[in-house]
Amino acid sequence: MMQLTNRKRVVVKKEMSLAEKLYLPAITDGMVITLKHLFKKPTTVKYPEVKRELSATFRGQHVLKRDEQGAERCTACGLCAVACPAEAITMEAAERKKGEEHLYREEKYATIYEINMLRCIFCGLCEEACPKEAIFLTDRIVPVDVNRKDMVYGKDKLVEDIQNRVDVSKRQTAAVLEFKKDKKHFHNQTWDDIQKQIKPKKHH
Amino acid sequence: MEIFILYKAILVLVVFAISLGVAAYSTYGERKVAAFMQDRVGPDRAGPFGMLQPLADGLKMFMKEEIIPTVSNKFLFVLGPSLAMLTALMTGVVIPWGGDITIGNMVFPLQITDINIGILYIFGVVSFGVYGIMIGGWASNNKYSMLGALRASSQMISYEIAMGLAIVALVMTTGTLSLREIVTQQSGNWVNFIYQPLGCLIFIICAFAETNRAPFDLPECETELVGGYHTEYSSMKLGFYLFAEYINMFISSAIIMSLYFGGYNLPFQNYIAPYIDGNILSILQFGCFFTKVLFGIFFFMWIRWTIPRFRYDQLMNLGWKVLIPLAIFNILITGVLMYALGKV
Numbered sequence: 001m002m003q004l005t006n007r008k009r010v011v012v013k014k015e016m017s018l019a020e021k022l023y024l025p026a027i028t029d030g031m032v033i034t035l036k037h038l039f040k041k042p043t044t045v046k047y048p049e050v051k052r053e054l055s056a057t058f059r060g061q062h063v064l065k066r067d068e069q070g071a072e073r074c075t076a077c078g079l080c081a082v083a084c085p086a087e088a089i090t091m092e093a094a095e096r097k098k099g100e101e102h103l104y105r106e107e108k109y110a111t112i113y114e115i116n117m118l119r120c121i122f123c124g125l126c127e128e129a130c131p132k133e134a135i136f137l138t139d140r141i142v143p144v145d146v147n148r149k150d151m152v153y154g155k156d157k158l159v160e161d162i163q164n165r166v167d168v169s170k171r172q173t174a175a176v177l178e179f180k181k182d183k184k185h186f187h188n189q190t191w192d193d194i195q196k197q198i199k200p201k202k203h204h
Numbered sequence: 205m206e207i208f209i210l211y212k213a214i215l216v217l218v219v220f221a222i223s224l225g226v227a228a229y230s231t232y233g234e235r236k237v238a239a240f241m242q243d244r245v246g247p248d249r250a251g252p253f254g255m256l257q258p259l260a261d262g263l264k265m266f267m268k269e270e271i272i273p274t275v276s277n278k279f280l281f282v283l284g285p286s287l288a289m290l291t292a293l294m295t296g297v298v299i300p301w302g303g304d305i306t307i308g309n310m311v312f313p314l315q316i317t318d319i320n321i322g323i324l325y326i327f328g329v330v331s332f333g334v335y336g337i338m339i340g341g342w343a344s345n346n347k348y349s350m351l352g353a354l355r356a357s358s359q360m361i362s363y364e365i366a367m368g369l370a371i372v373a374l375v376m377t378t379g380t381l382s383l384r385e386i387v388t389q390q391s392g393n394w395v396n397f398i399y400q401p402l403g404c405l406i407f408i409i410c411a412f413a414e415t416n417r418a419p420f421d422l423p424e425c426e427t428e429l430v431g432g433y434h435t436e437y438s439s440m441k442l443g444f445y446l447f448a449e450y451i452n453m454f455i456s457s458a459i460i461m462s463l464y465f466g467g468y469n470l471p472f473q474n475y476i477a478p479y480i481d482g483n484i485l486s487i488l489q490f491g492c493f494f495t496k497v498l499f500g501i502f503f504f505m506w507i508r509w510t511i512p513r514f515r516y517d518q519l520m521n522l523g524w525k526v527l528i529p530l531a532i533f534n535i536l537i538t539g540v541l542m543y544a545l546g547k548v
Contacts, residue, residue, distance in 0.1 A: 021526075030510040034241045044245040 059122040059137040062115055063166045064159040067105050072159060073134035076110035083129035088119035105132075113158060117142050117151045136168040207310065215316050219296045227450035228258040230501055234450075237505040265443035273436050277343040284340025285437065285444035291333035292451040298322040299458045300384045302468045302490035305483050314468075314490060315384060322383035323371055326459060327364070330414060334360040336448065337416075337423060341433035352432030355516065356423035359413055362523035363420075367410035369531030370403040373538040374463060377547075383459075387467030391474070395466040402534045404464040406527055411460060413523070415452040418508035422516060457500030461493065468493035 019025050045052050065073050076093035092112040096104045126135050145151050160166045239246025247254035272281055302314035319325055334357055341353020377399050378386050390396060397404050413420040424432035434445045461467060468489040477485060
């Protein structure tokens with residue numbers, strides 16, 4: 001057979017020498033090793049007091065973003081649910097009524113938006129699929145719970161607080177940041193900007 | 205006479221308390237040593253540095269549900285851990301903890317009793333200790349317990365022989381069986397380890413086997429036998445078995461130190477002794493002995509977290525084919541040398 005690595009060793013069952021039979025030299029060697037480790041710095045991270053630094057691309061609990069005016073960005077298009085390999089996302093859409101413009105950015109919005117955190121594998125495909133930059137994975141860790149029901153997160157837990165915005169800039173790649181700067185894309189503009197651009201339809 | 209009895213009673217209580225205290229903190233020490241050797245931190249939540257951990261463990265042991273299997277022999281099931289604990293505590297009686305303390309014209313030796321067959325007494329009690337494990341393992345009516353008990357008895361019987369033969373060589377050079385005399389002979393003299401290095405090594409190895417410590421912890425052997433002889437035990441009866449093991453470790457460390465490493469004698473004691481008061485010297489000696497014993501316990505733990513467990517056939521081979529011939533050879537060499545040097 002072709003040899004792929006040079007790590008192969010032929011095992012020989014040889015008689016042990018006297019020193020090996022006595023075990024003592026091997027034991028002393030081992031004891032020296034353990035003694036050295038006795039004076040090494042422990043690698044333990046004392047968790048509740050000290051938290052390990054997360055990776056820059058860590059994918060944690062999701063957030064549903066609002067735009068600058070505080071309106072929800074999500075239009076319940078369902079692309080995230082389609083993209084989700086774990087089928088963790090469900091939603092129900094509704095049409096925006098008059099006077100709700102400050103609540104929802106576009107004419108359609110999600111009345112129910114649920115992510116089952118027990119199903120979610122935190123792959124980040126929902127984030128990639130979202131055309132409205134509404135859903136992001138953040139560096140927050142999903143807390144544990146004692147029953148399954150409470151692990152299904154609804155809009156109350158997912159949509160960000162207006163006063164207390166969630167910073168997702170750390171999670172955004174350079175390409176996304178660049179894309180966001182370009183104001184000619186529809187979804188990068190505020191509702192007022194969009195209103196100005198829409199030309200009134202001609203009546204026949 | 206009343207003072208004598210009162211003094212002995214107090215001394216017994218003190219030795220009892222020290223044995224239990226050291227055993228309790230050995231569990232903490234063991235976990236800490238294990239943790240440090242594996243680059244971890246170990247218990248550090250209960251109190252500063254986790255110092256209250258043994259108390260929490262003890263409380264846990266007492267609060268746990270006590271289960272006695274219906275198929276077990278109830279009397280023997282309870283007798284097992286009691287015997288293990290009893291024999292573990294009995295051996296502390298003959299160990300000399302320090303020199304004499306003189307108050308007025310009364311002399312108080314820091315030893316509960318100095319019987320002239322001290323070593324023999326220890327051997328008697330220690331070989332009695334295997335009954336605790338055997339009875340407990342058998343009474344549980346469980347295969348794993350039974351296997352653990354069988355291993356324990358065969359292991360202890362095999363290693364006691366080599367241990368006894370190692371002691372014979374020591375008795376040849378010291379000419380006494382009293383522990384106190386053996387210790388006093390070593391003051392201002394070379395310690396017995398110099399005269400009996402091989403005997404000392406055999407004795408230490410056998411002490412590991414007698415206390416069921418790694419690498420000879422086959423009777424417990426959690427990877428093969430669930431918990432070995434104490435599989436069926438719960439609550440404080442389990443605690444008694446675990447405690448007995450740590451007390452045994454403490455006592456055997458004390459015996460090793462007394463027999464081979466100078467006991468309570470301070471290093472260079474002959475140069476220091478004339479300048480200090482006898483009572484202070486005795487207290488210093490106690491401190492010195494205690495430090496030695498604690499190092500012995502650390503050594504036990506150091507070994508445990510270094511080497512893996514012996515296989516059963518390796519254990520028997522080592523006991524019967526290596527240690528016993530070596531011990532006999534040791535006696536022979538000792539005899540020949542003593543004759544050649546004109547010590548007989």
